Amino acid sequence: MKTLTPEESMHTCVRCGACRGVCPTLNITGREADGPRGRVLMARSVIDGEIPVNQEIKDQLDRCLLCSACVDACPIDVQVPDIVMLAKEQIAAAAETTVFQNSESSIEQPGRLASTVKNFFFDKVLADQKRLNQVGNLLWMYQKSGLQTLTRNIGIMKFFPEQLREMEKITPAVLSPSERKPHPEYTPRANERKESRGRVAFFQGCIMDVMFRETNKNSIKLLSKTGFDVVTPKSQMCCGALHHHSGKKDKTIELAKANIEAFEKAEVDYIITNAGGCGAALAEYSDFFRDDPVWLERAKAFSKKIRDISEIIHEKGDLPKTMGHGERVTYQPSCHLQYVMKVKDAPARLVKRVPEVEYVELPEKKYCCGSAGIYNLLQPDLANDILDKKMENVKKTGSGVLLTANPGCFLQMKLGVHREGMEDVIETKHVVDYLVESIERAEVKAH
């Protein structure tokens, strides 16, 4: 658990600047306000009521990627993203009561429809497995029925901003409802494994399980093949990260409690995630229960068990024979994985163990990729600059495979590759899928 609340933390910043070098936005523009130190001051001035709440300050704080690189670099762990989030919540609250548009202290109203849709999405869809499945079904129908081609052709997408149109093109194919049956509740370690490496539970995630079903299946397979007995609790829920980041406290807590309960019942040594974003959220559950001693203890016990899939396999698993085919591979770390879960090199170390593969370090891998999502829509210019720079570095490695460890990163890298027109040259993959492929390649060869 973090020792200080955001309000306490924001007053401990000594302005040493140790966070300057890792901030992706500061790296692009060089404006102090685009760096962590400037953001702490601006956010804290909002929270302390020292400056007017207006469009200017909202725009400034919206430019933060909330990637946490600065927290990792800060010698005293100033919680920059949490502080920025708190200020943004206060700005959002002020916006709801302000009507005027262009005066000094006003904020542009978000479209009422947009906010209704957003609320529905968070409260009803993400938090409900059944509904999420239905959305999955719809997405699948949309893709399979040719509607996708139709809308592309007749240009409905033209009404969306360019970013959204591009993102639509890289969205992965969703599996059909029949292929999307629940994961087995228990998957024992693979036959050839005599000794168990541990009993673990798999956290499937909400978006991950609909959009990246195959990666989830592969994750269970990989855990089993590396010697783990895997439980996938049916009653698990969305991690709540998106709710938390949108200031939906009650819902976040409700989801957290449901997950804690579901995984307590599973009686496992570790809880495994394959999405840095989810893992980071789960590892910080105890922060929600500061004032609730009973749940605090349960949350702490839960968070202590969270491990990333690469981390657990690297540390405790037994990677079977793998085989590459002479490809050159690079890895763009997930920020939440490297900066919040502090898993810095486990994915790369696993990949380096695959024979007949050339692993090349991605230059400036410390910088967040911009993680496809709302940020691309709200900050198109900055997001483009960040992505362009990232792709420049990817190209420098000359890699044919670009690995990621989080769905947001995966989509963003795919978008980057697409924009460079390099789909034929660079394959974007989740580390898990890559490892399963290289295991299966070795198996085929052995037969």
Added chain:
Amino acid sequence: MNETIAPAQLDDKVISRLKEIFGDDRVLTNNTDLMTYSYDASFETQLHPKKPQVAAIALSTNEVSECVKLANEYKIPVYPRGAATGQTGGAVSTKGGIMLDLSKMNRILEIDHRNMQAMIEPGVVQNDLNEALKPFGLRFPPDPGSANMCTIGGMVSNNSSGLRAVKYGVTRHYVLGMEVVLPTGEVIVTGGANSKALKSVSGYDLAHLMIGSEGTLGIVTRLRLKLLPLPVSRGIVLCSFARLEDAGEAVNAVFSSGLQPSAIEIMDFNCTKAVNKMKPELNLPEDNEAVLVFEVDGANEEVTSQVNRLKKVVEKYATYVKFSDEPEECEKLWQARKLVGAAVGLLKPGGFRVYGGEDICVPISRLPETLREIHNIAEKYGIICGIYGHVGDGNLHTGPVVNSNNKIEMENVQKMIDDIHELAIKMEGTTTAEHGVGIVRAKYMDVEHGPAMEVMRAIKKTIDPNNILNPGKMALPN
């Protein structure tokens, strides 16, 4: 909270001229942007931030020169700024004006490894240069604690140094020449416009007049730096002493034995406690008055023999000695020193470590006495304080820790800082060995320098007749 004293001249016309020079995107006039240009890492600017009227982000010498010419024409102050990690308010406005951010001028222009030198722009961060030099087996030695974030332009302007100064000297020793934009906007190159020589005594040494002038005489836009080979390996000896005087004796004995450590660091009992709090596994002895950490470097065999000799010498005085010449173990031992700056804040829950009086320097022989006096001063004001520093050159870092919402403590800490500076002068030392004068030490300058201060003012007047560049710093006119 933010005070701005506006010179009347900076109006819309000037802003639009600035936009012609830099482009719209790099001229910032928003209130929130200016807020973020109202501080550096000093305690002073935490308490009293000062906003400029406009900030500009420079990318080339030409932009800097045009901007200074414009400022000179309208008599508007210009404040050069690197990464604003300075501890003295040096890169902060004193009366509105233009904040000139140089951190984006950060290209390494040339690494000429055969001639052991590099040409860089001023915004290059120390550590970034050293990373780029590694493949060539070279390095730029000056190593302030802020090496990960400070710009070399800032280092040169403050003549910064770090814990290896005892063997490798300060920034000044590694500047061969530089391109400077003068307060009138002209561009000169010091050290020979075309020279790549490693030594030169040709003419007045203007580079060395500029070094340490804290942006008051010119803006550095290019630097030609001297490089050294990377040492092959290093060794660490960590030892603890019952009394401060024993530590002093040990240092003396090491020097007399002909050893030349690359660093000799001291930590008092409060620092030891703080480091143990942050990294309990280090388990440093807490009942002693001081810990010393020696570092030696060189070729492998050399290091092993130096470590053994050092160990023998200090054993006579120390109560506890640990040593290693294995890279991993060295890194572990070195952590004790590396963490101390950040750990000091842990001396008090929710504590805020104040940078003030943090780099005084006294003769080595008077170190034990000075450390005791500082603790007396801290006690007098009821403030907890950790002291560490570079014993090898008598340079001490004092780190008072306060709760920033405690008014009395905040007032007392200010008084304590004044007393520490007075103490430094009394001990035949100086108020600042590394961080510079800026706004914070200006009040001690006349006492420290006497009539020499007038010569400094005359030099400033000659080079900057309109007082455009970084006015109000170093006890020069505002």
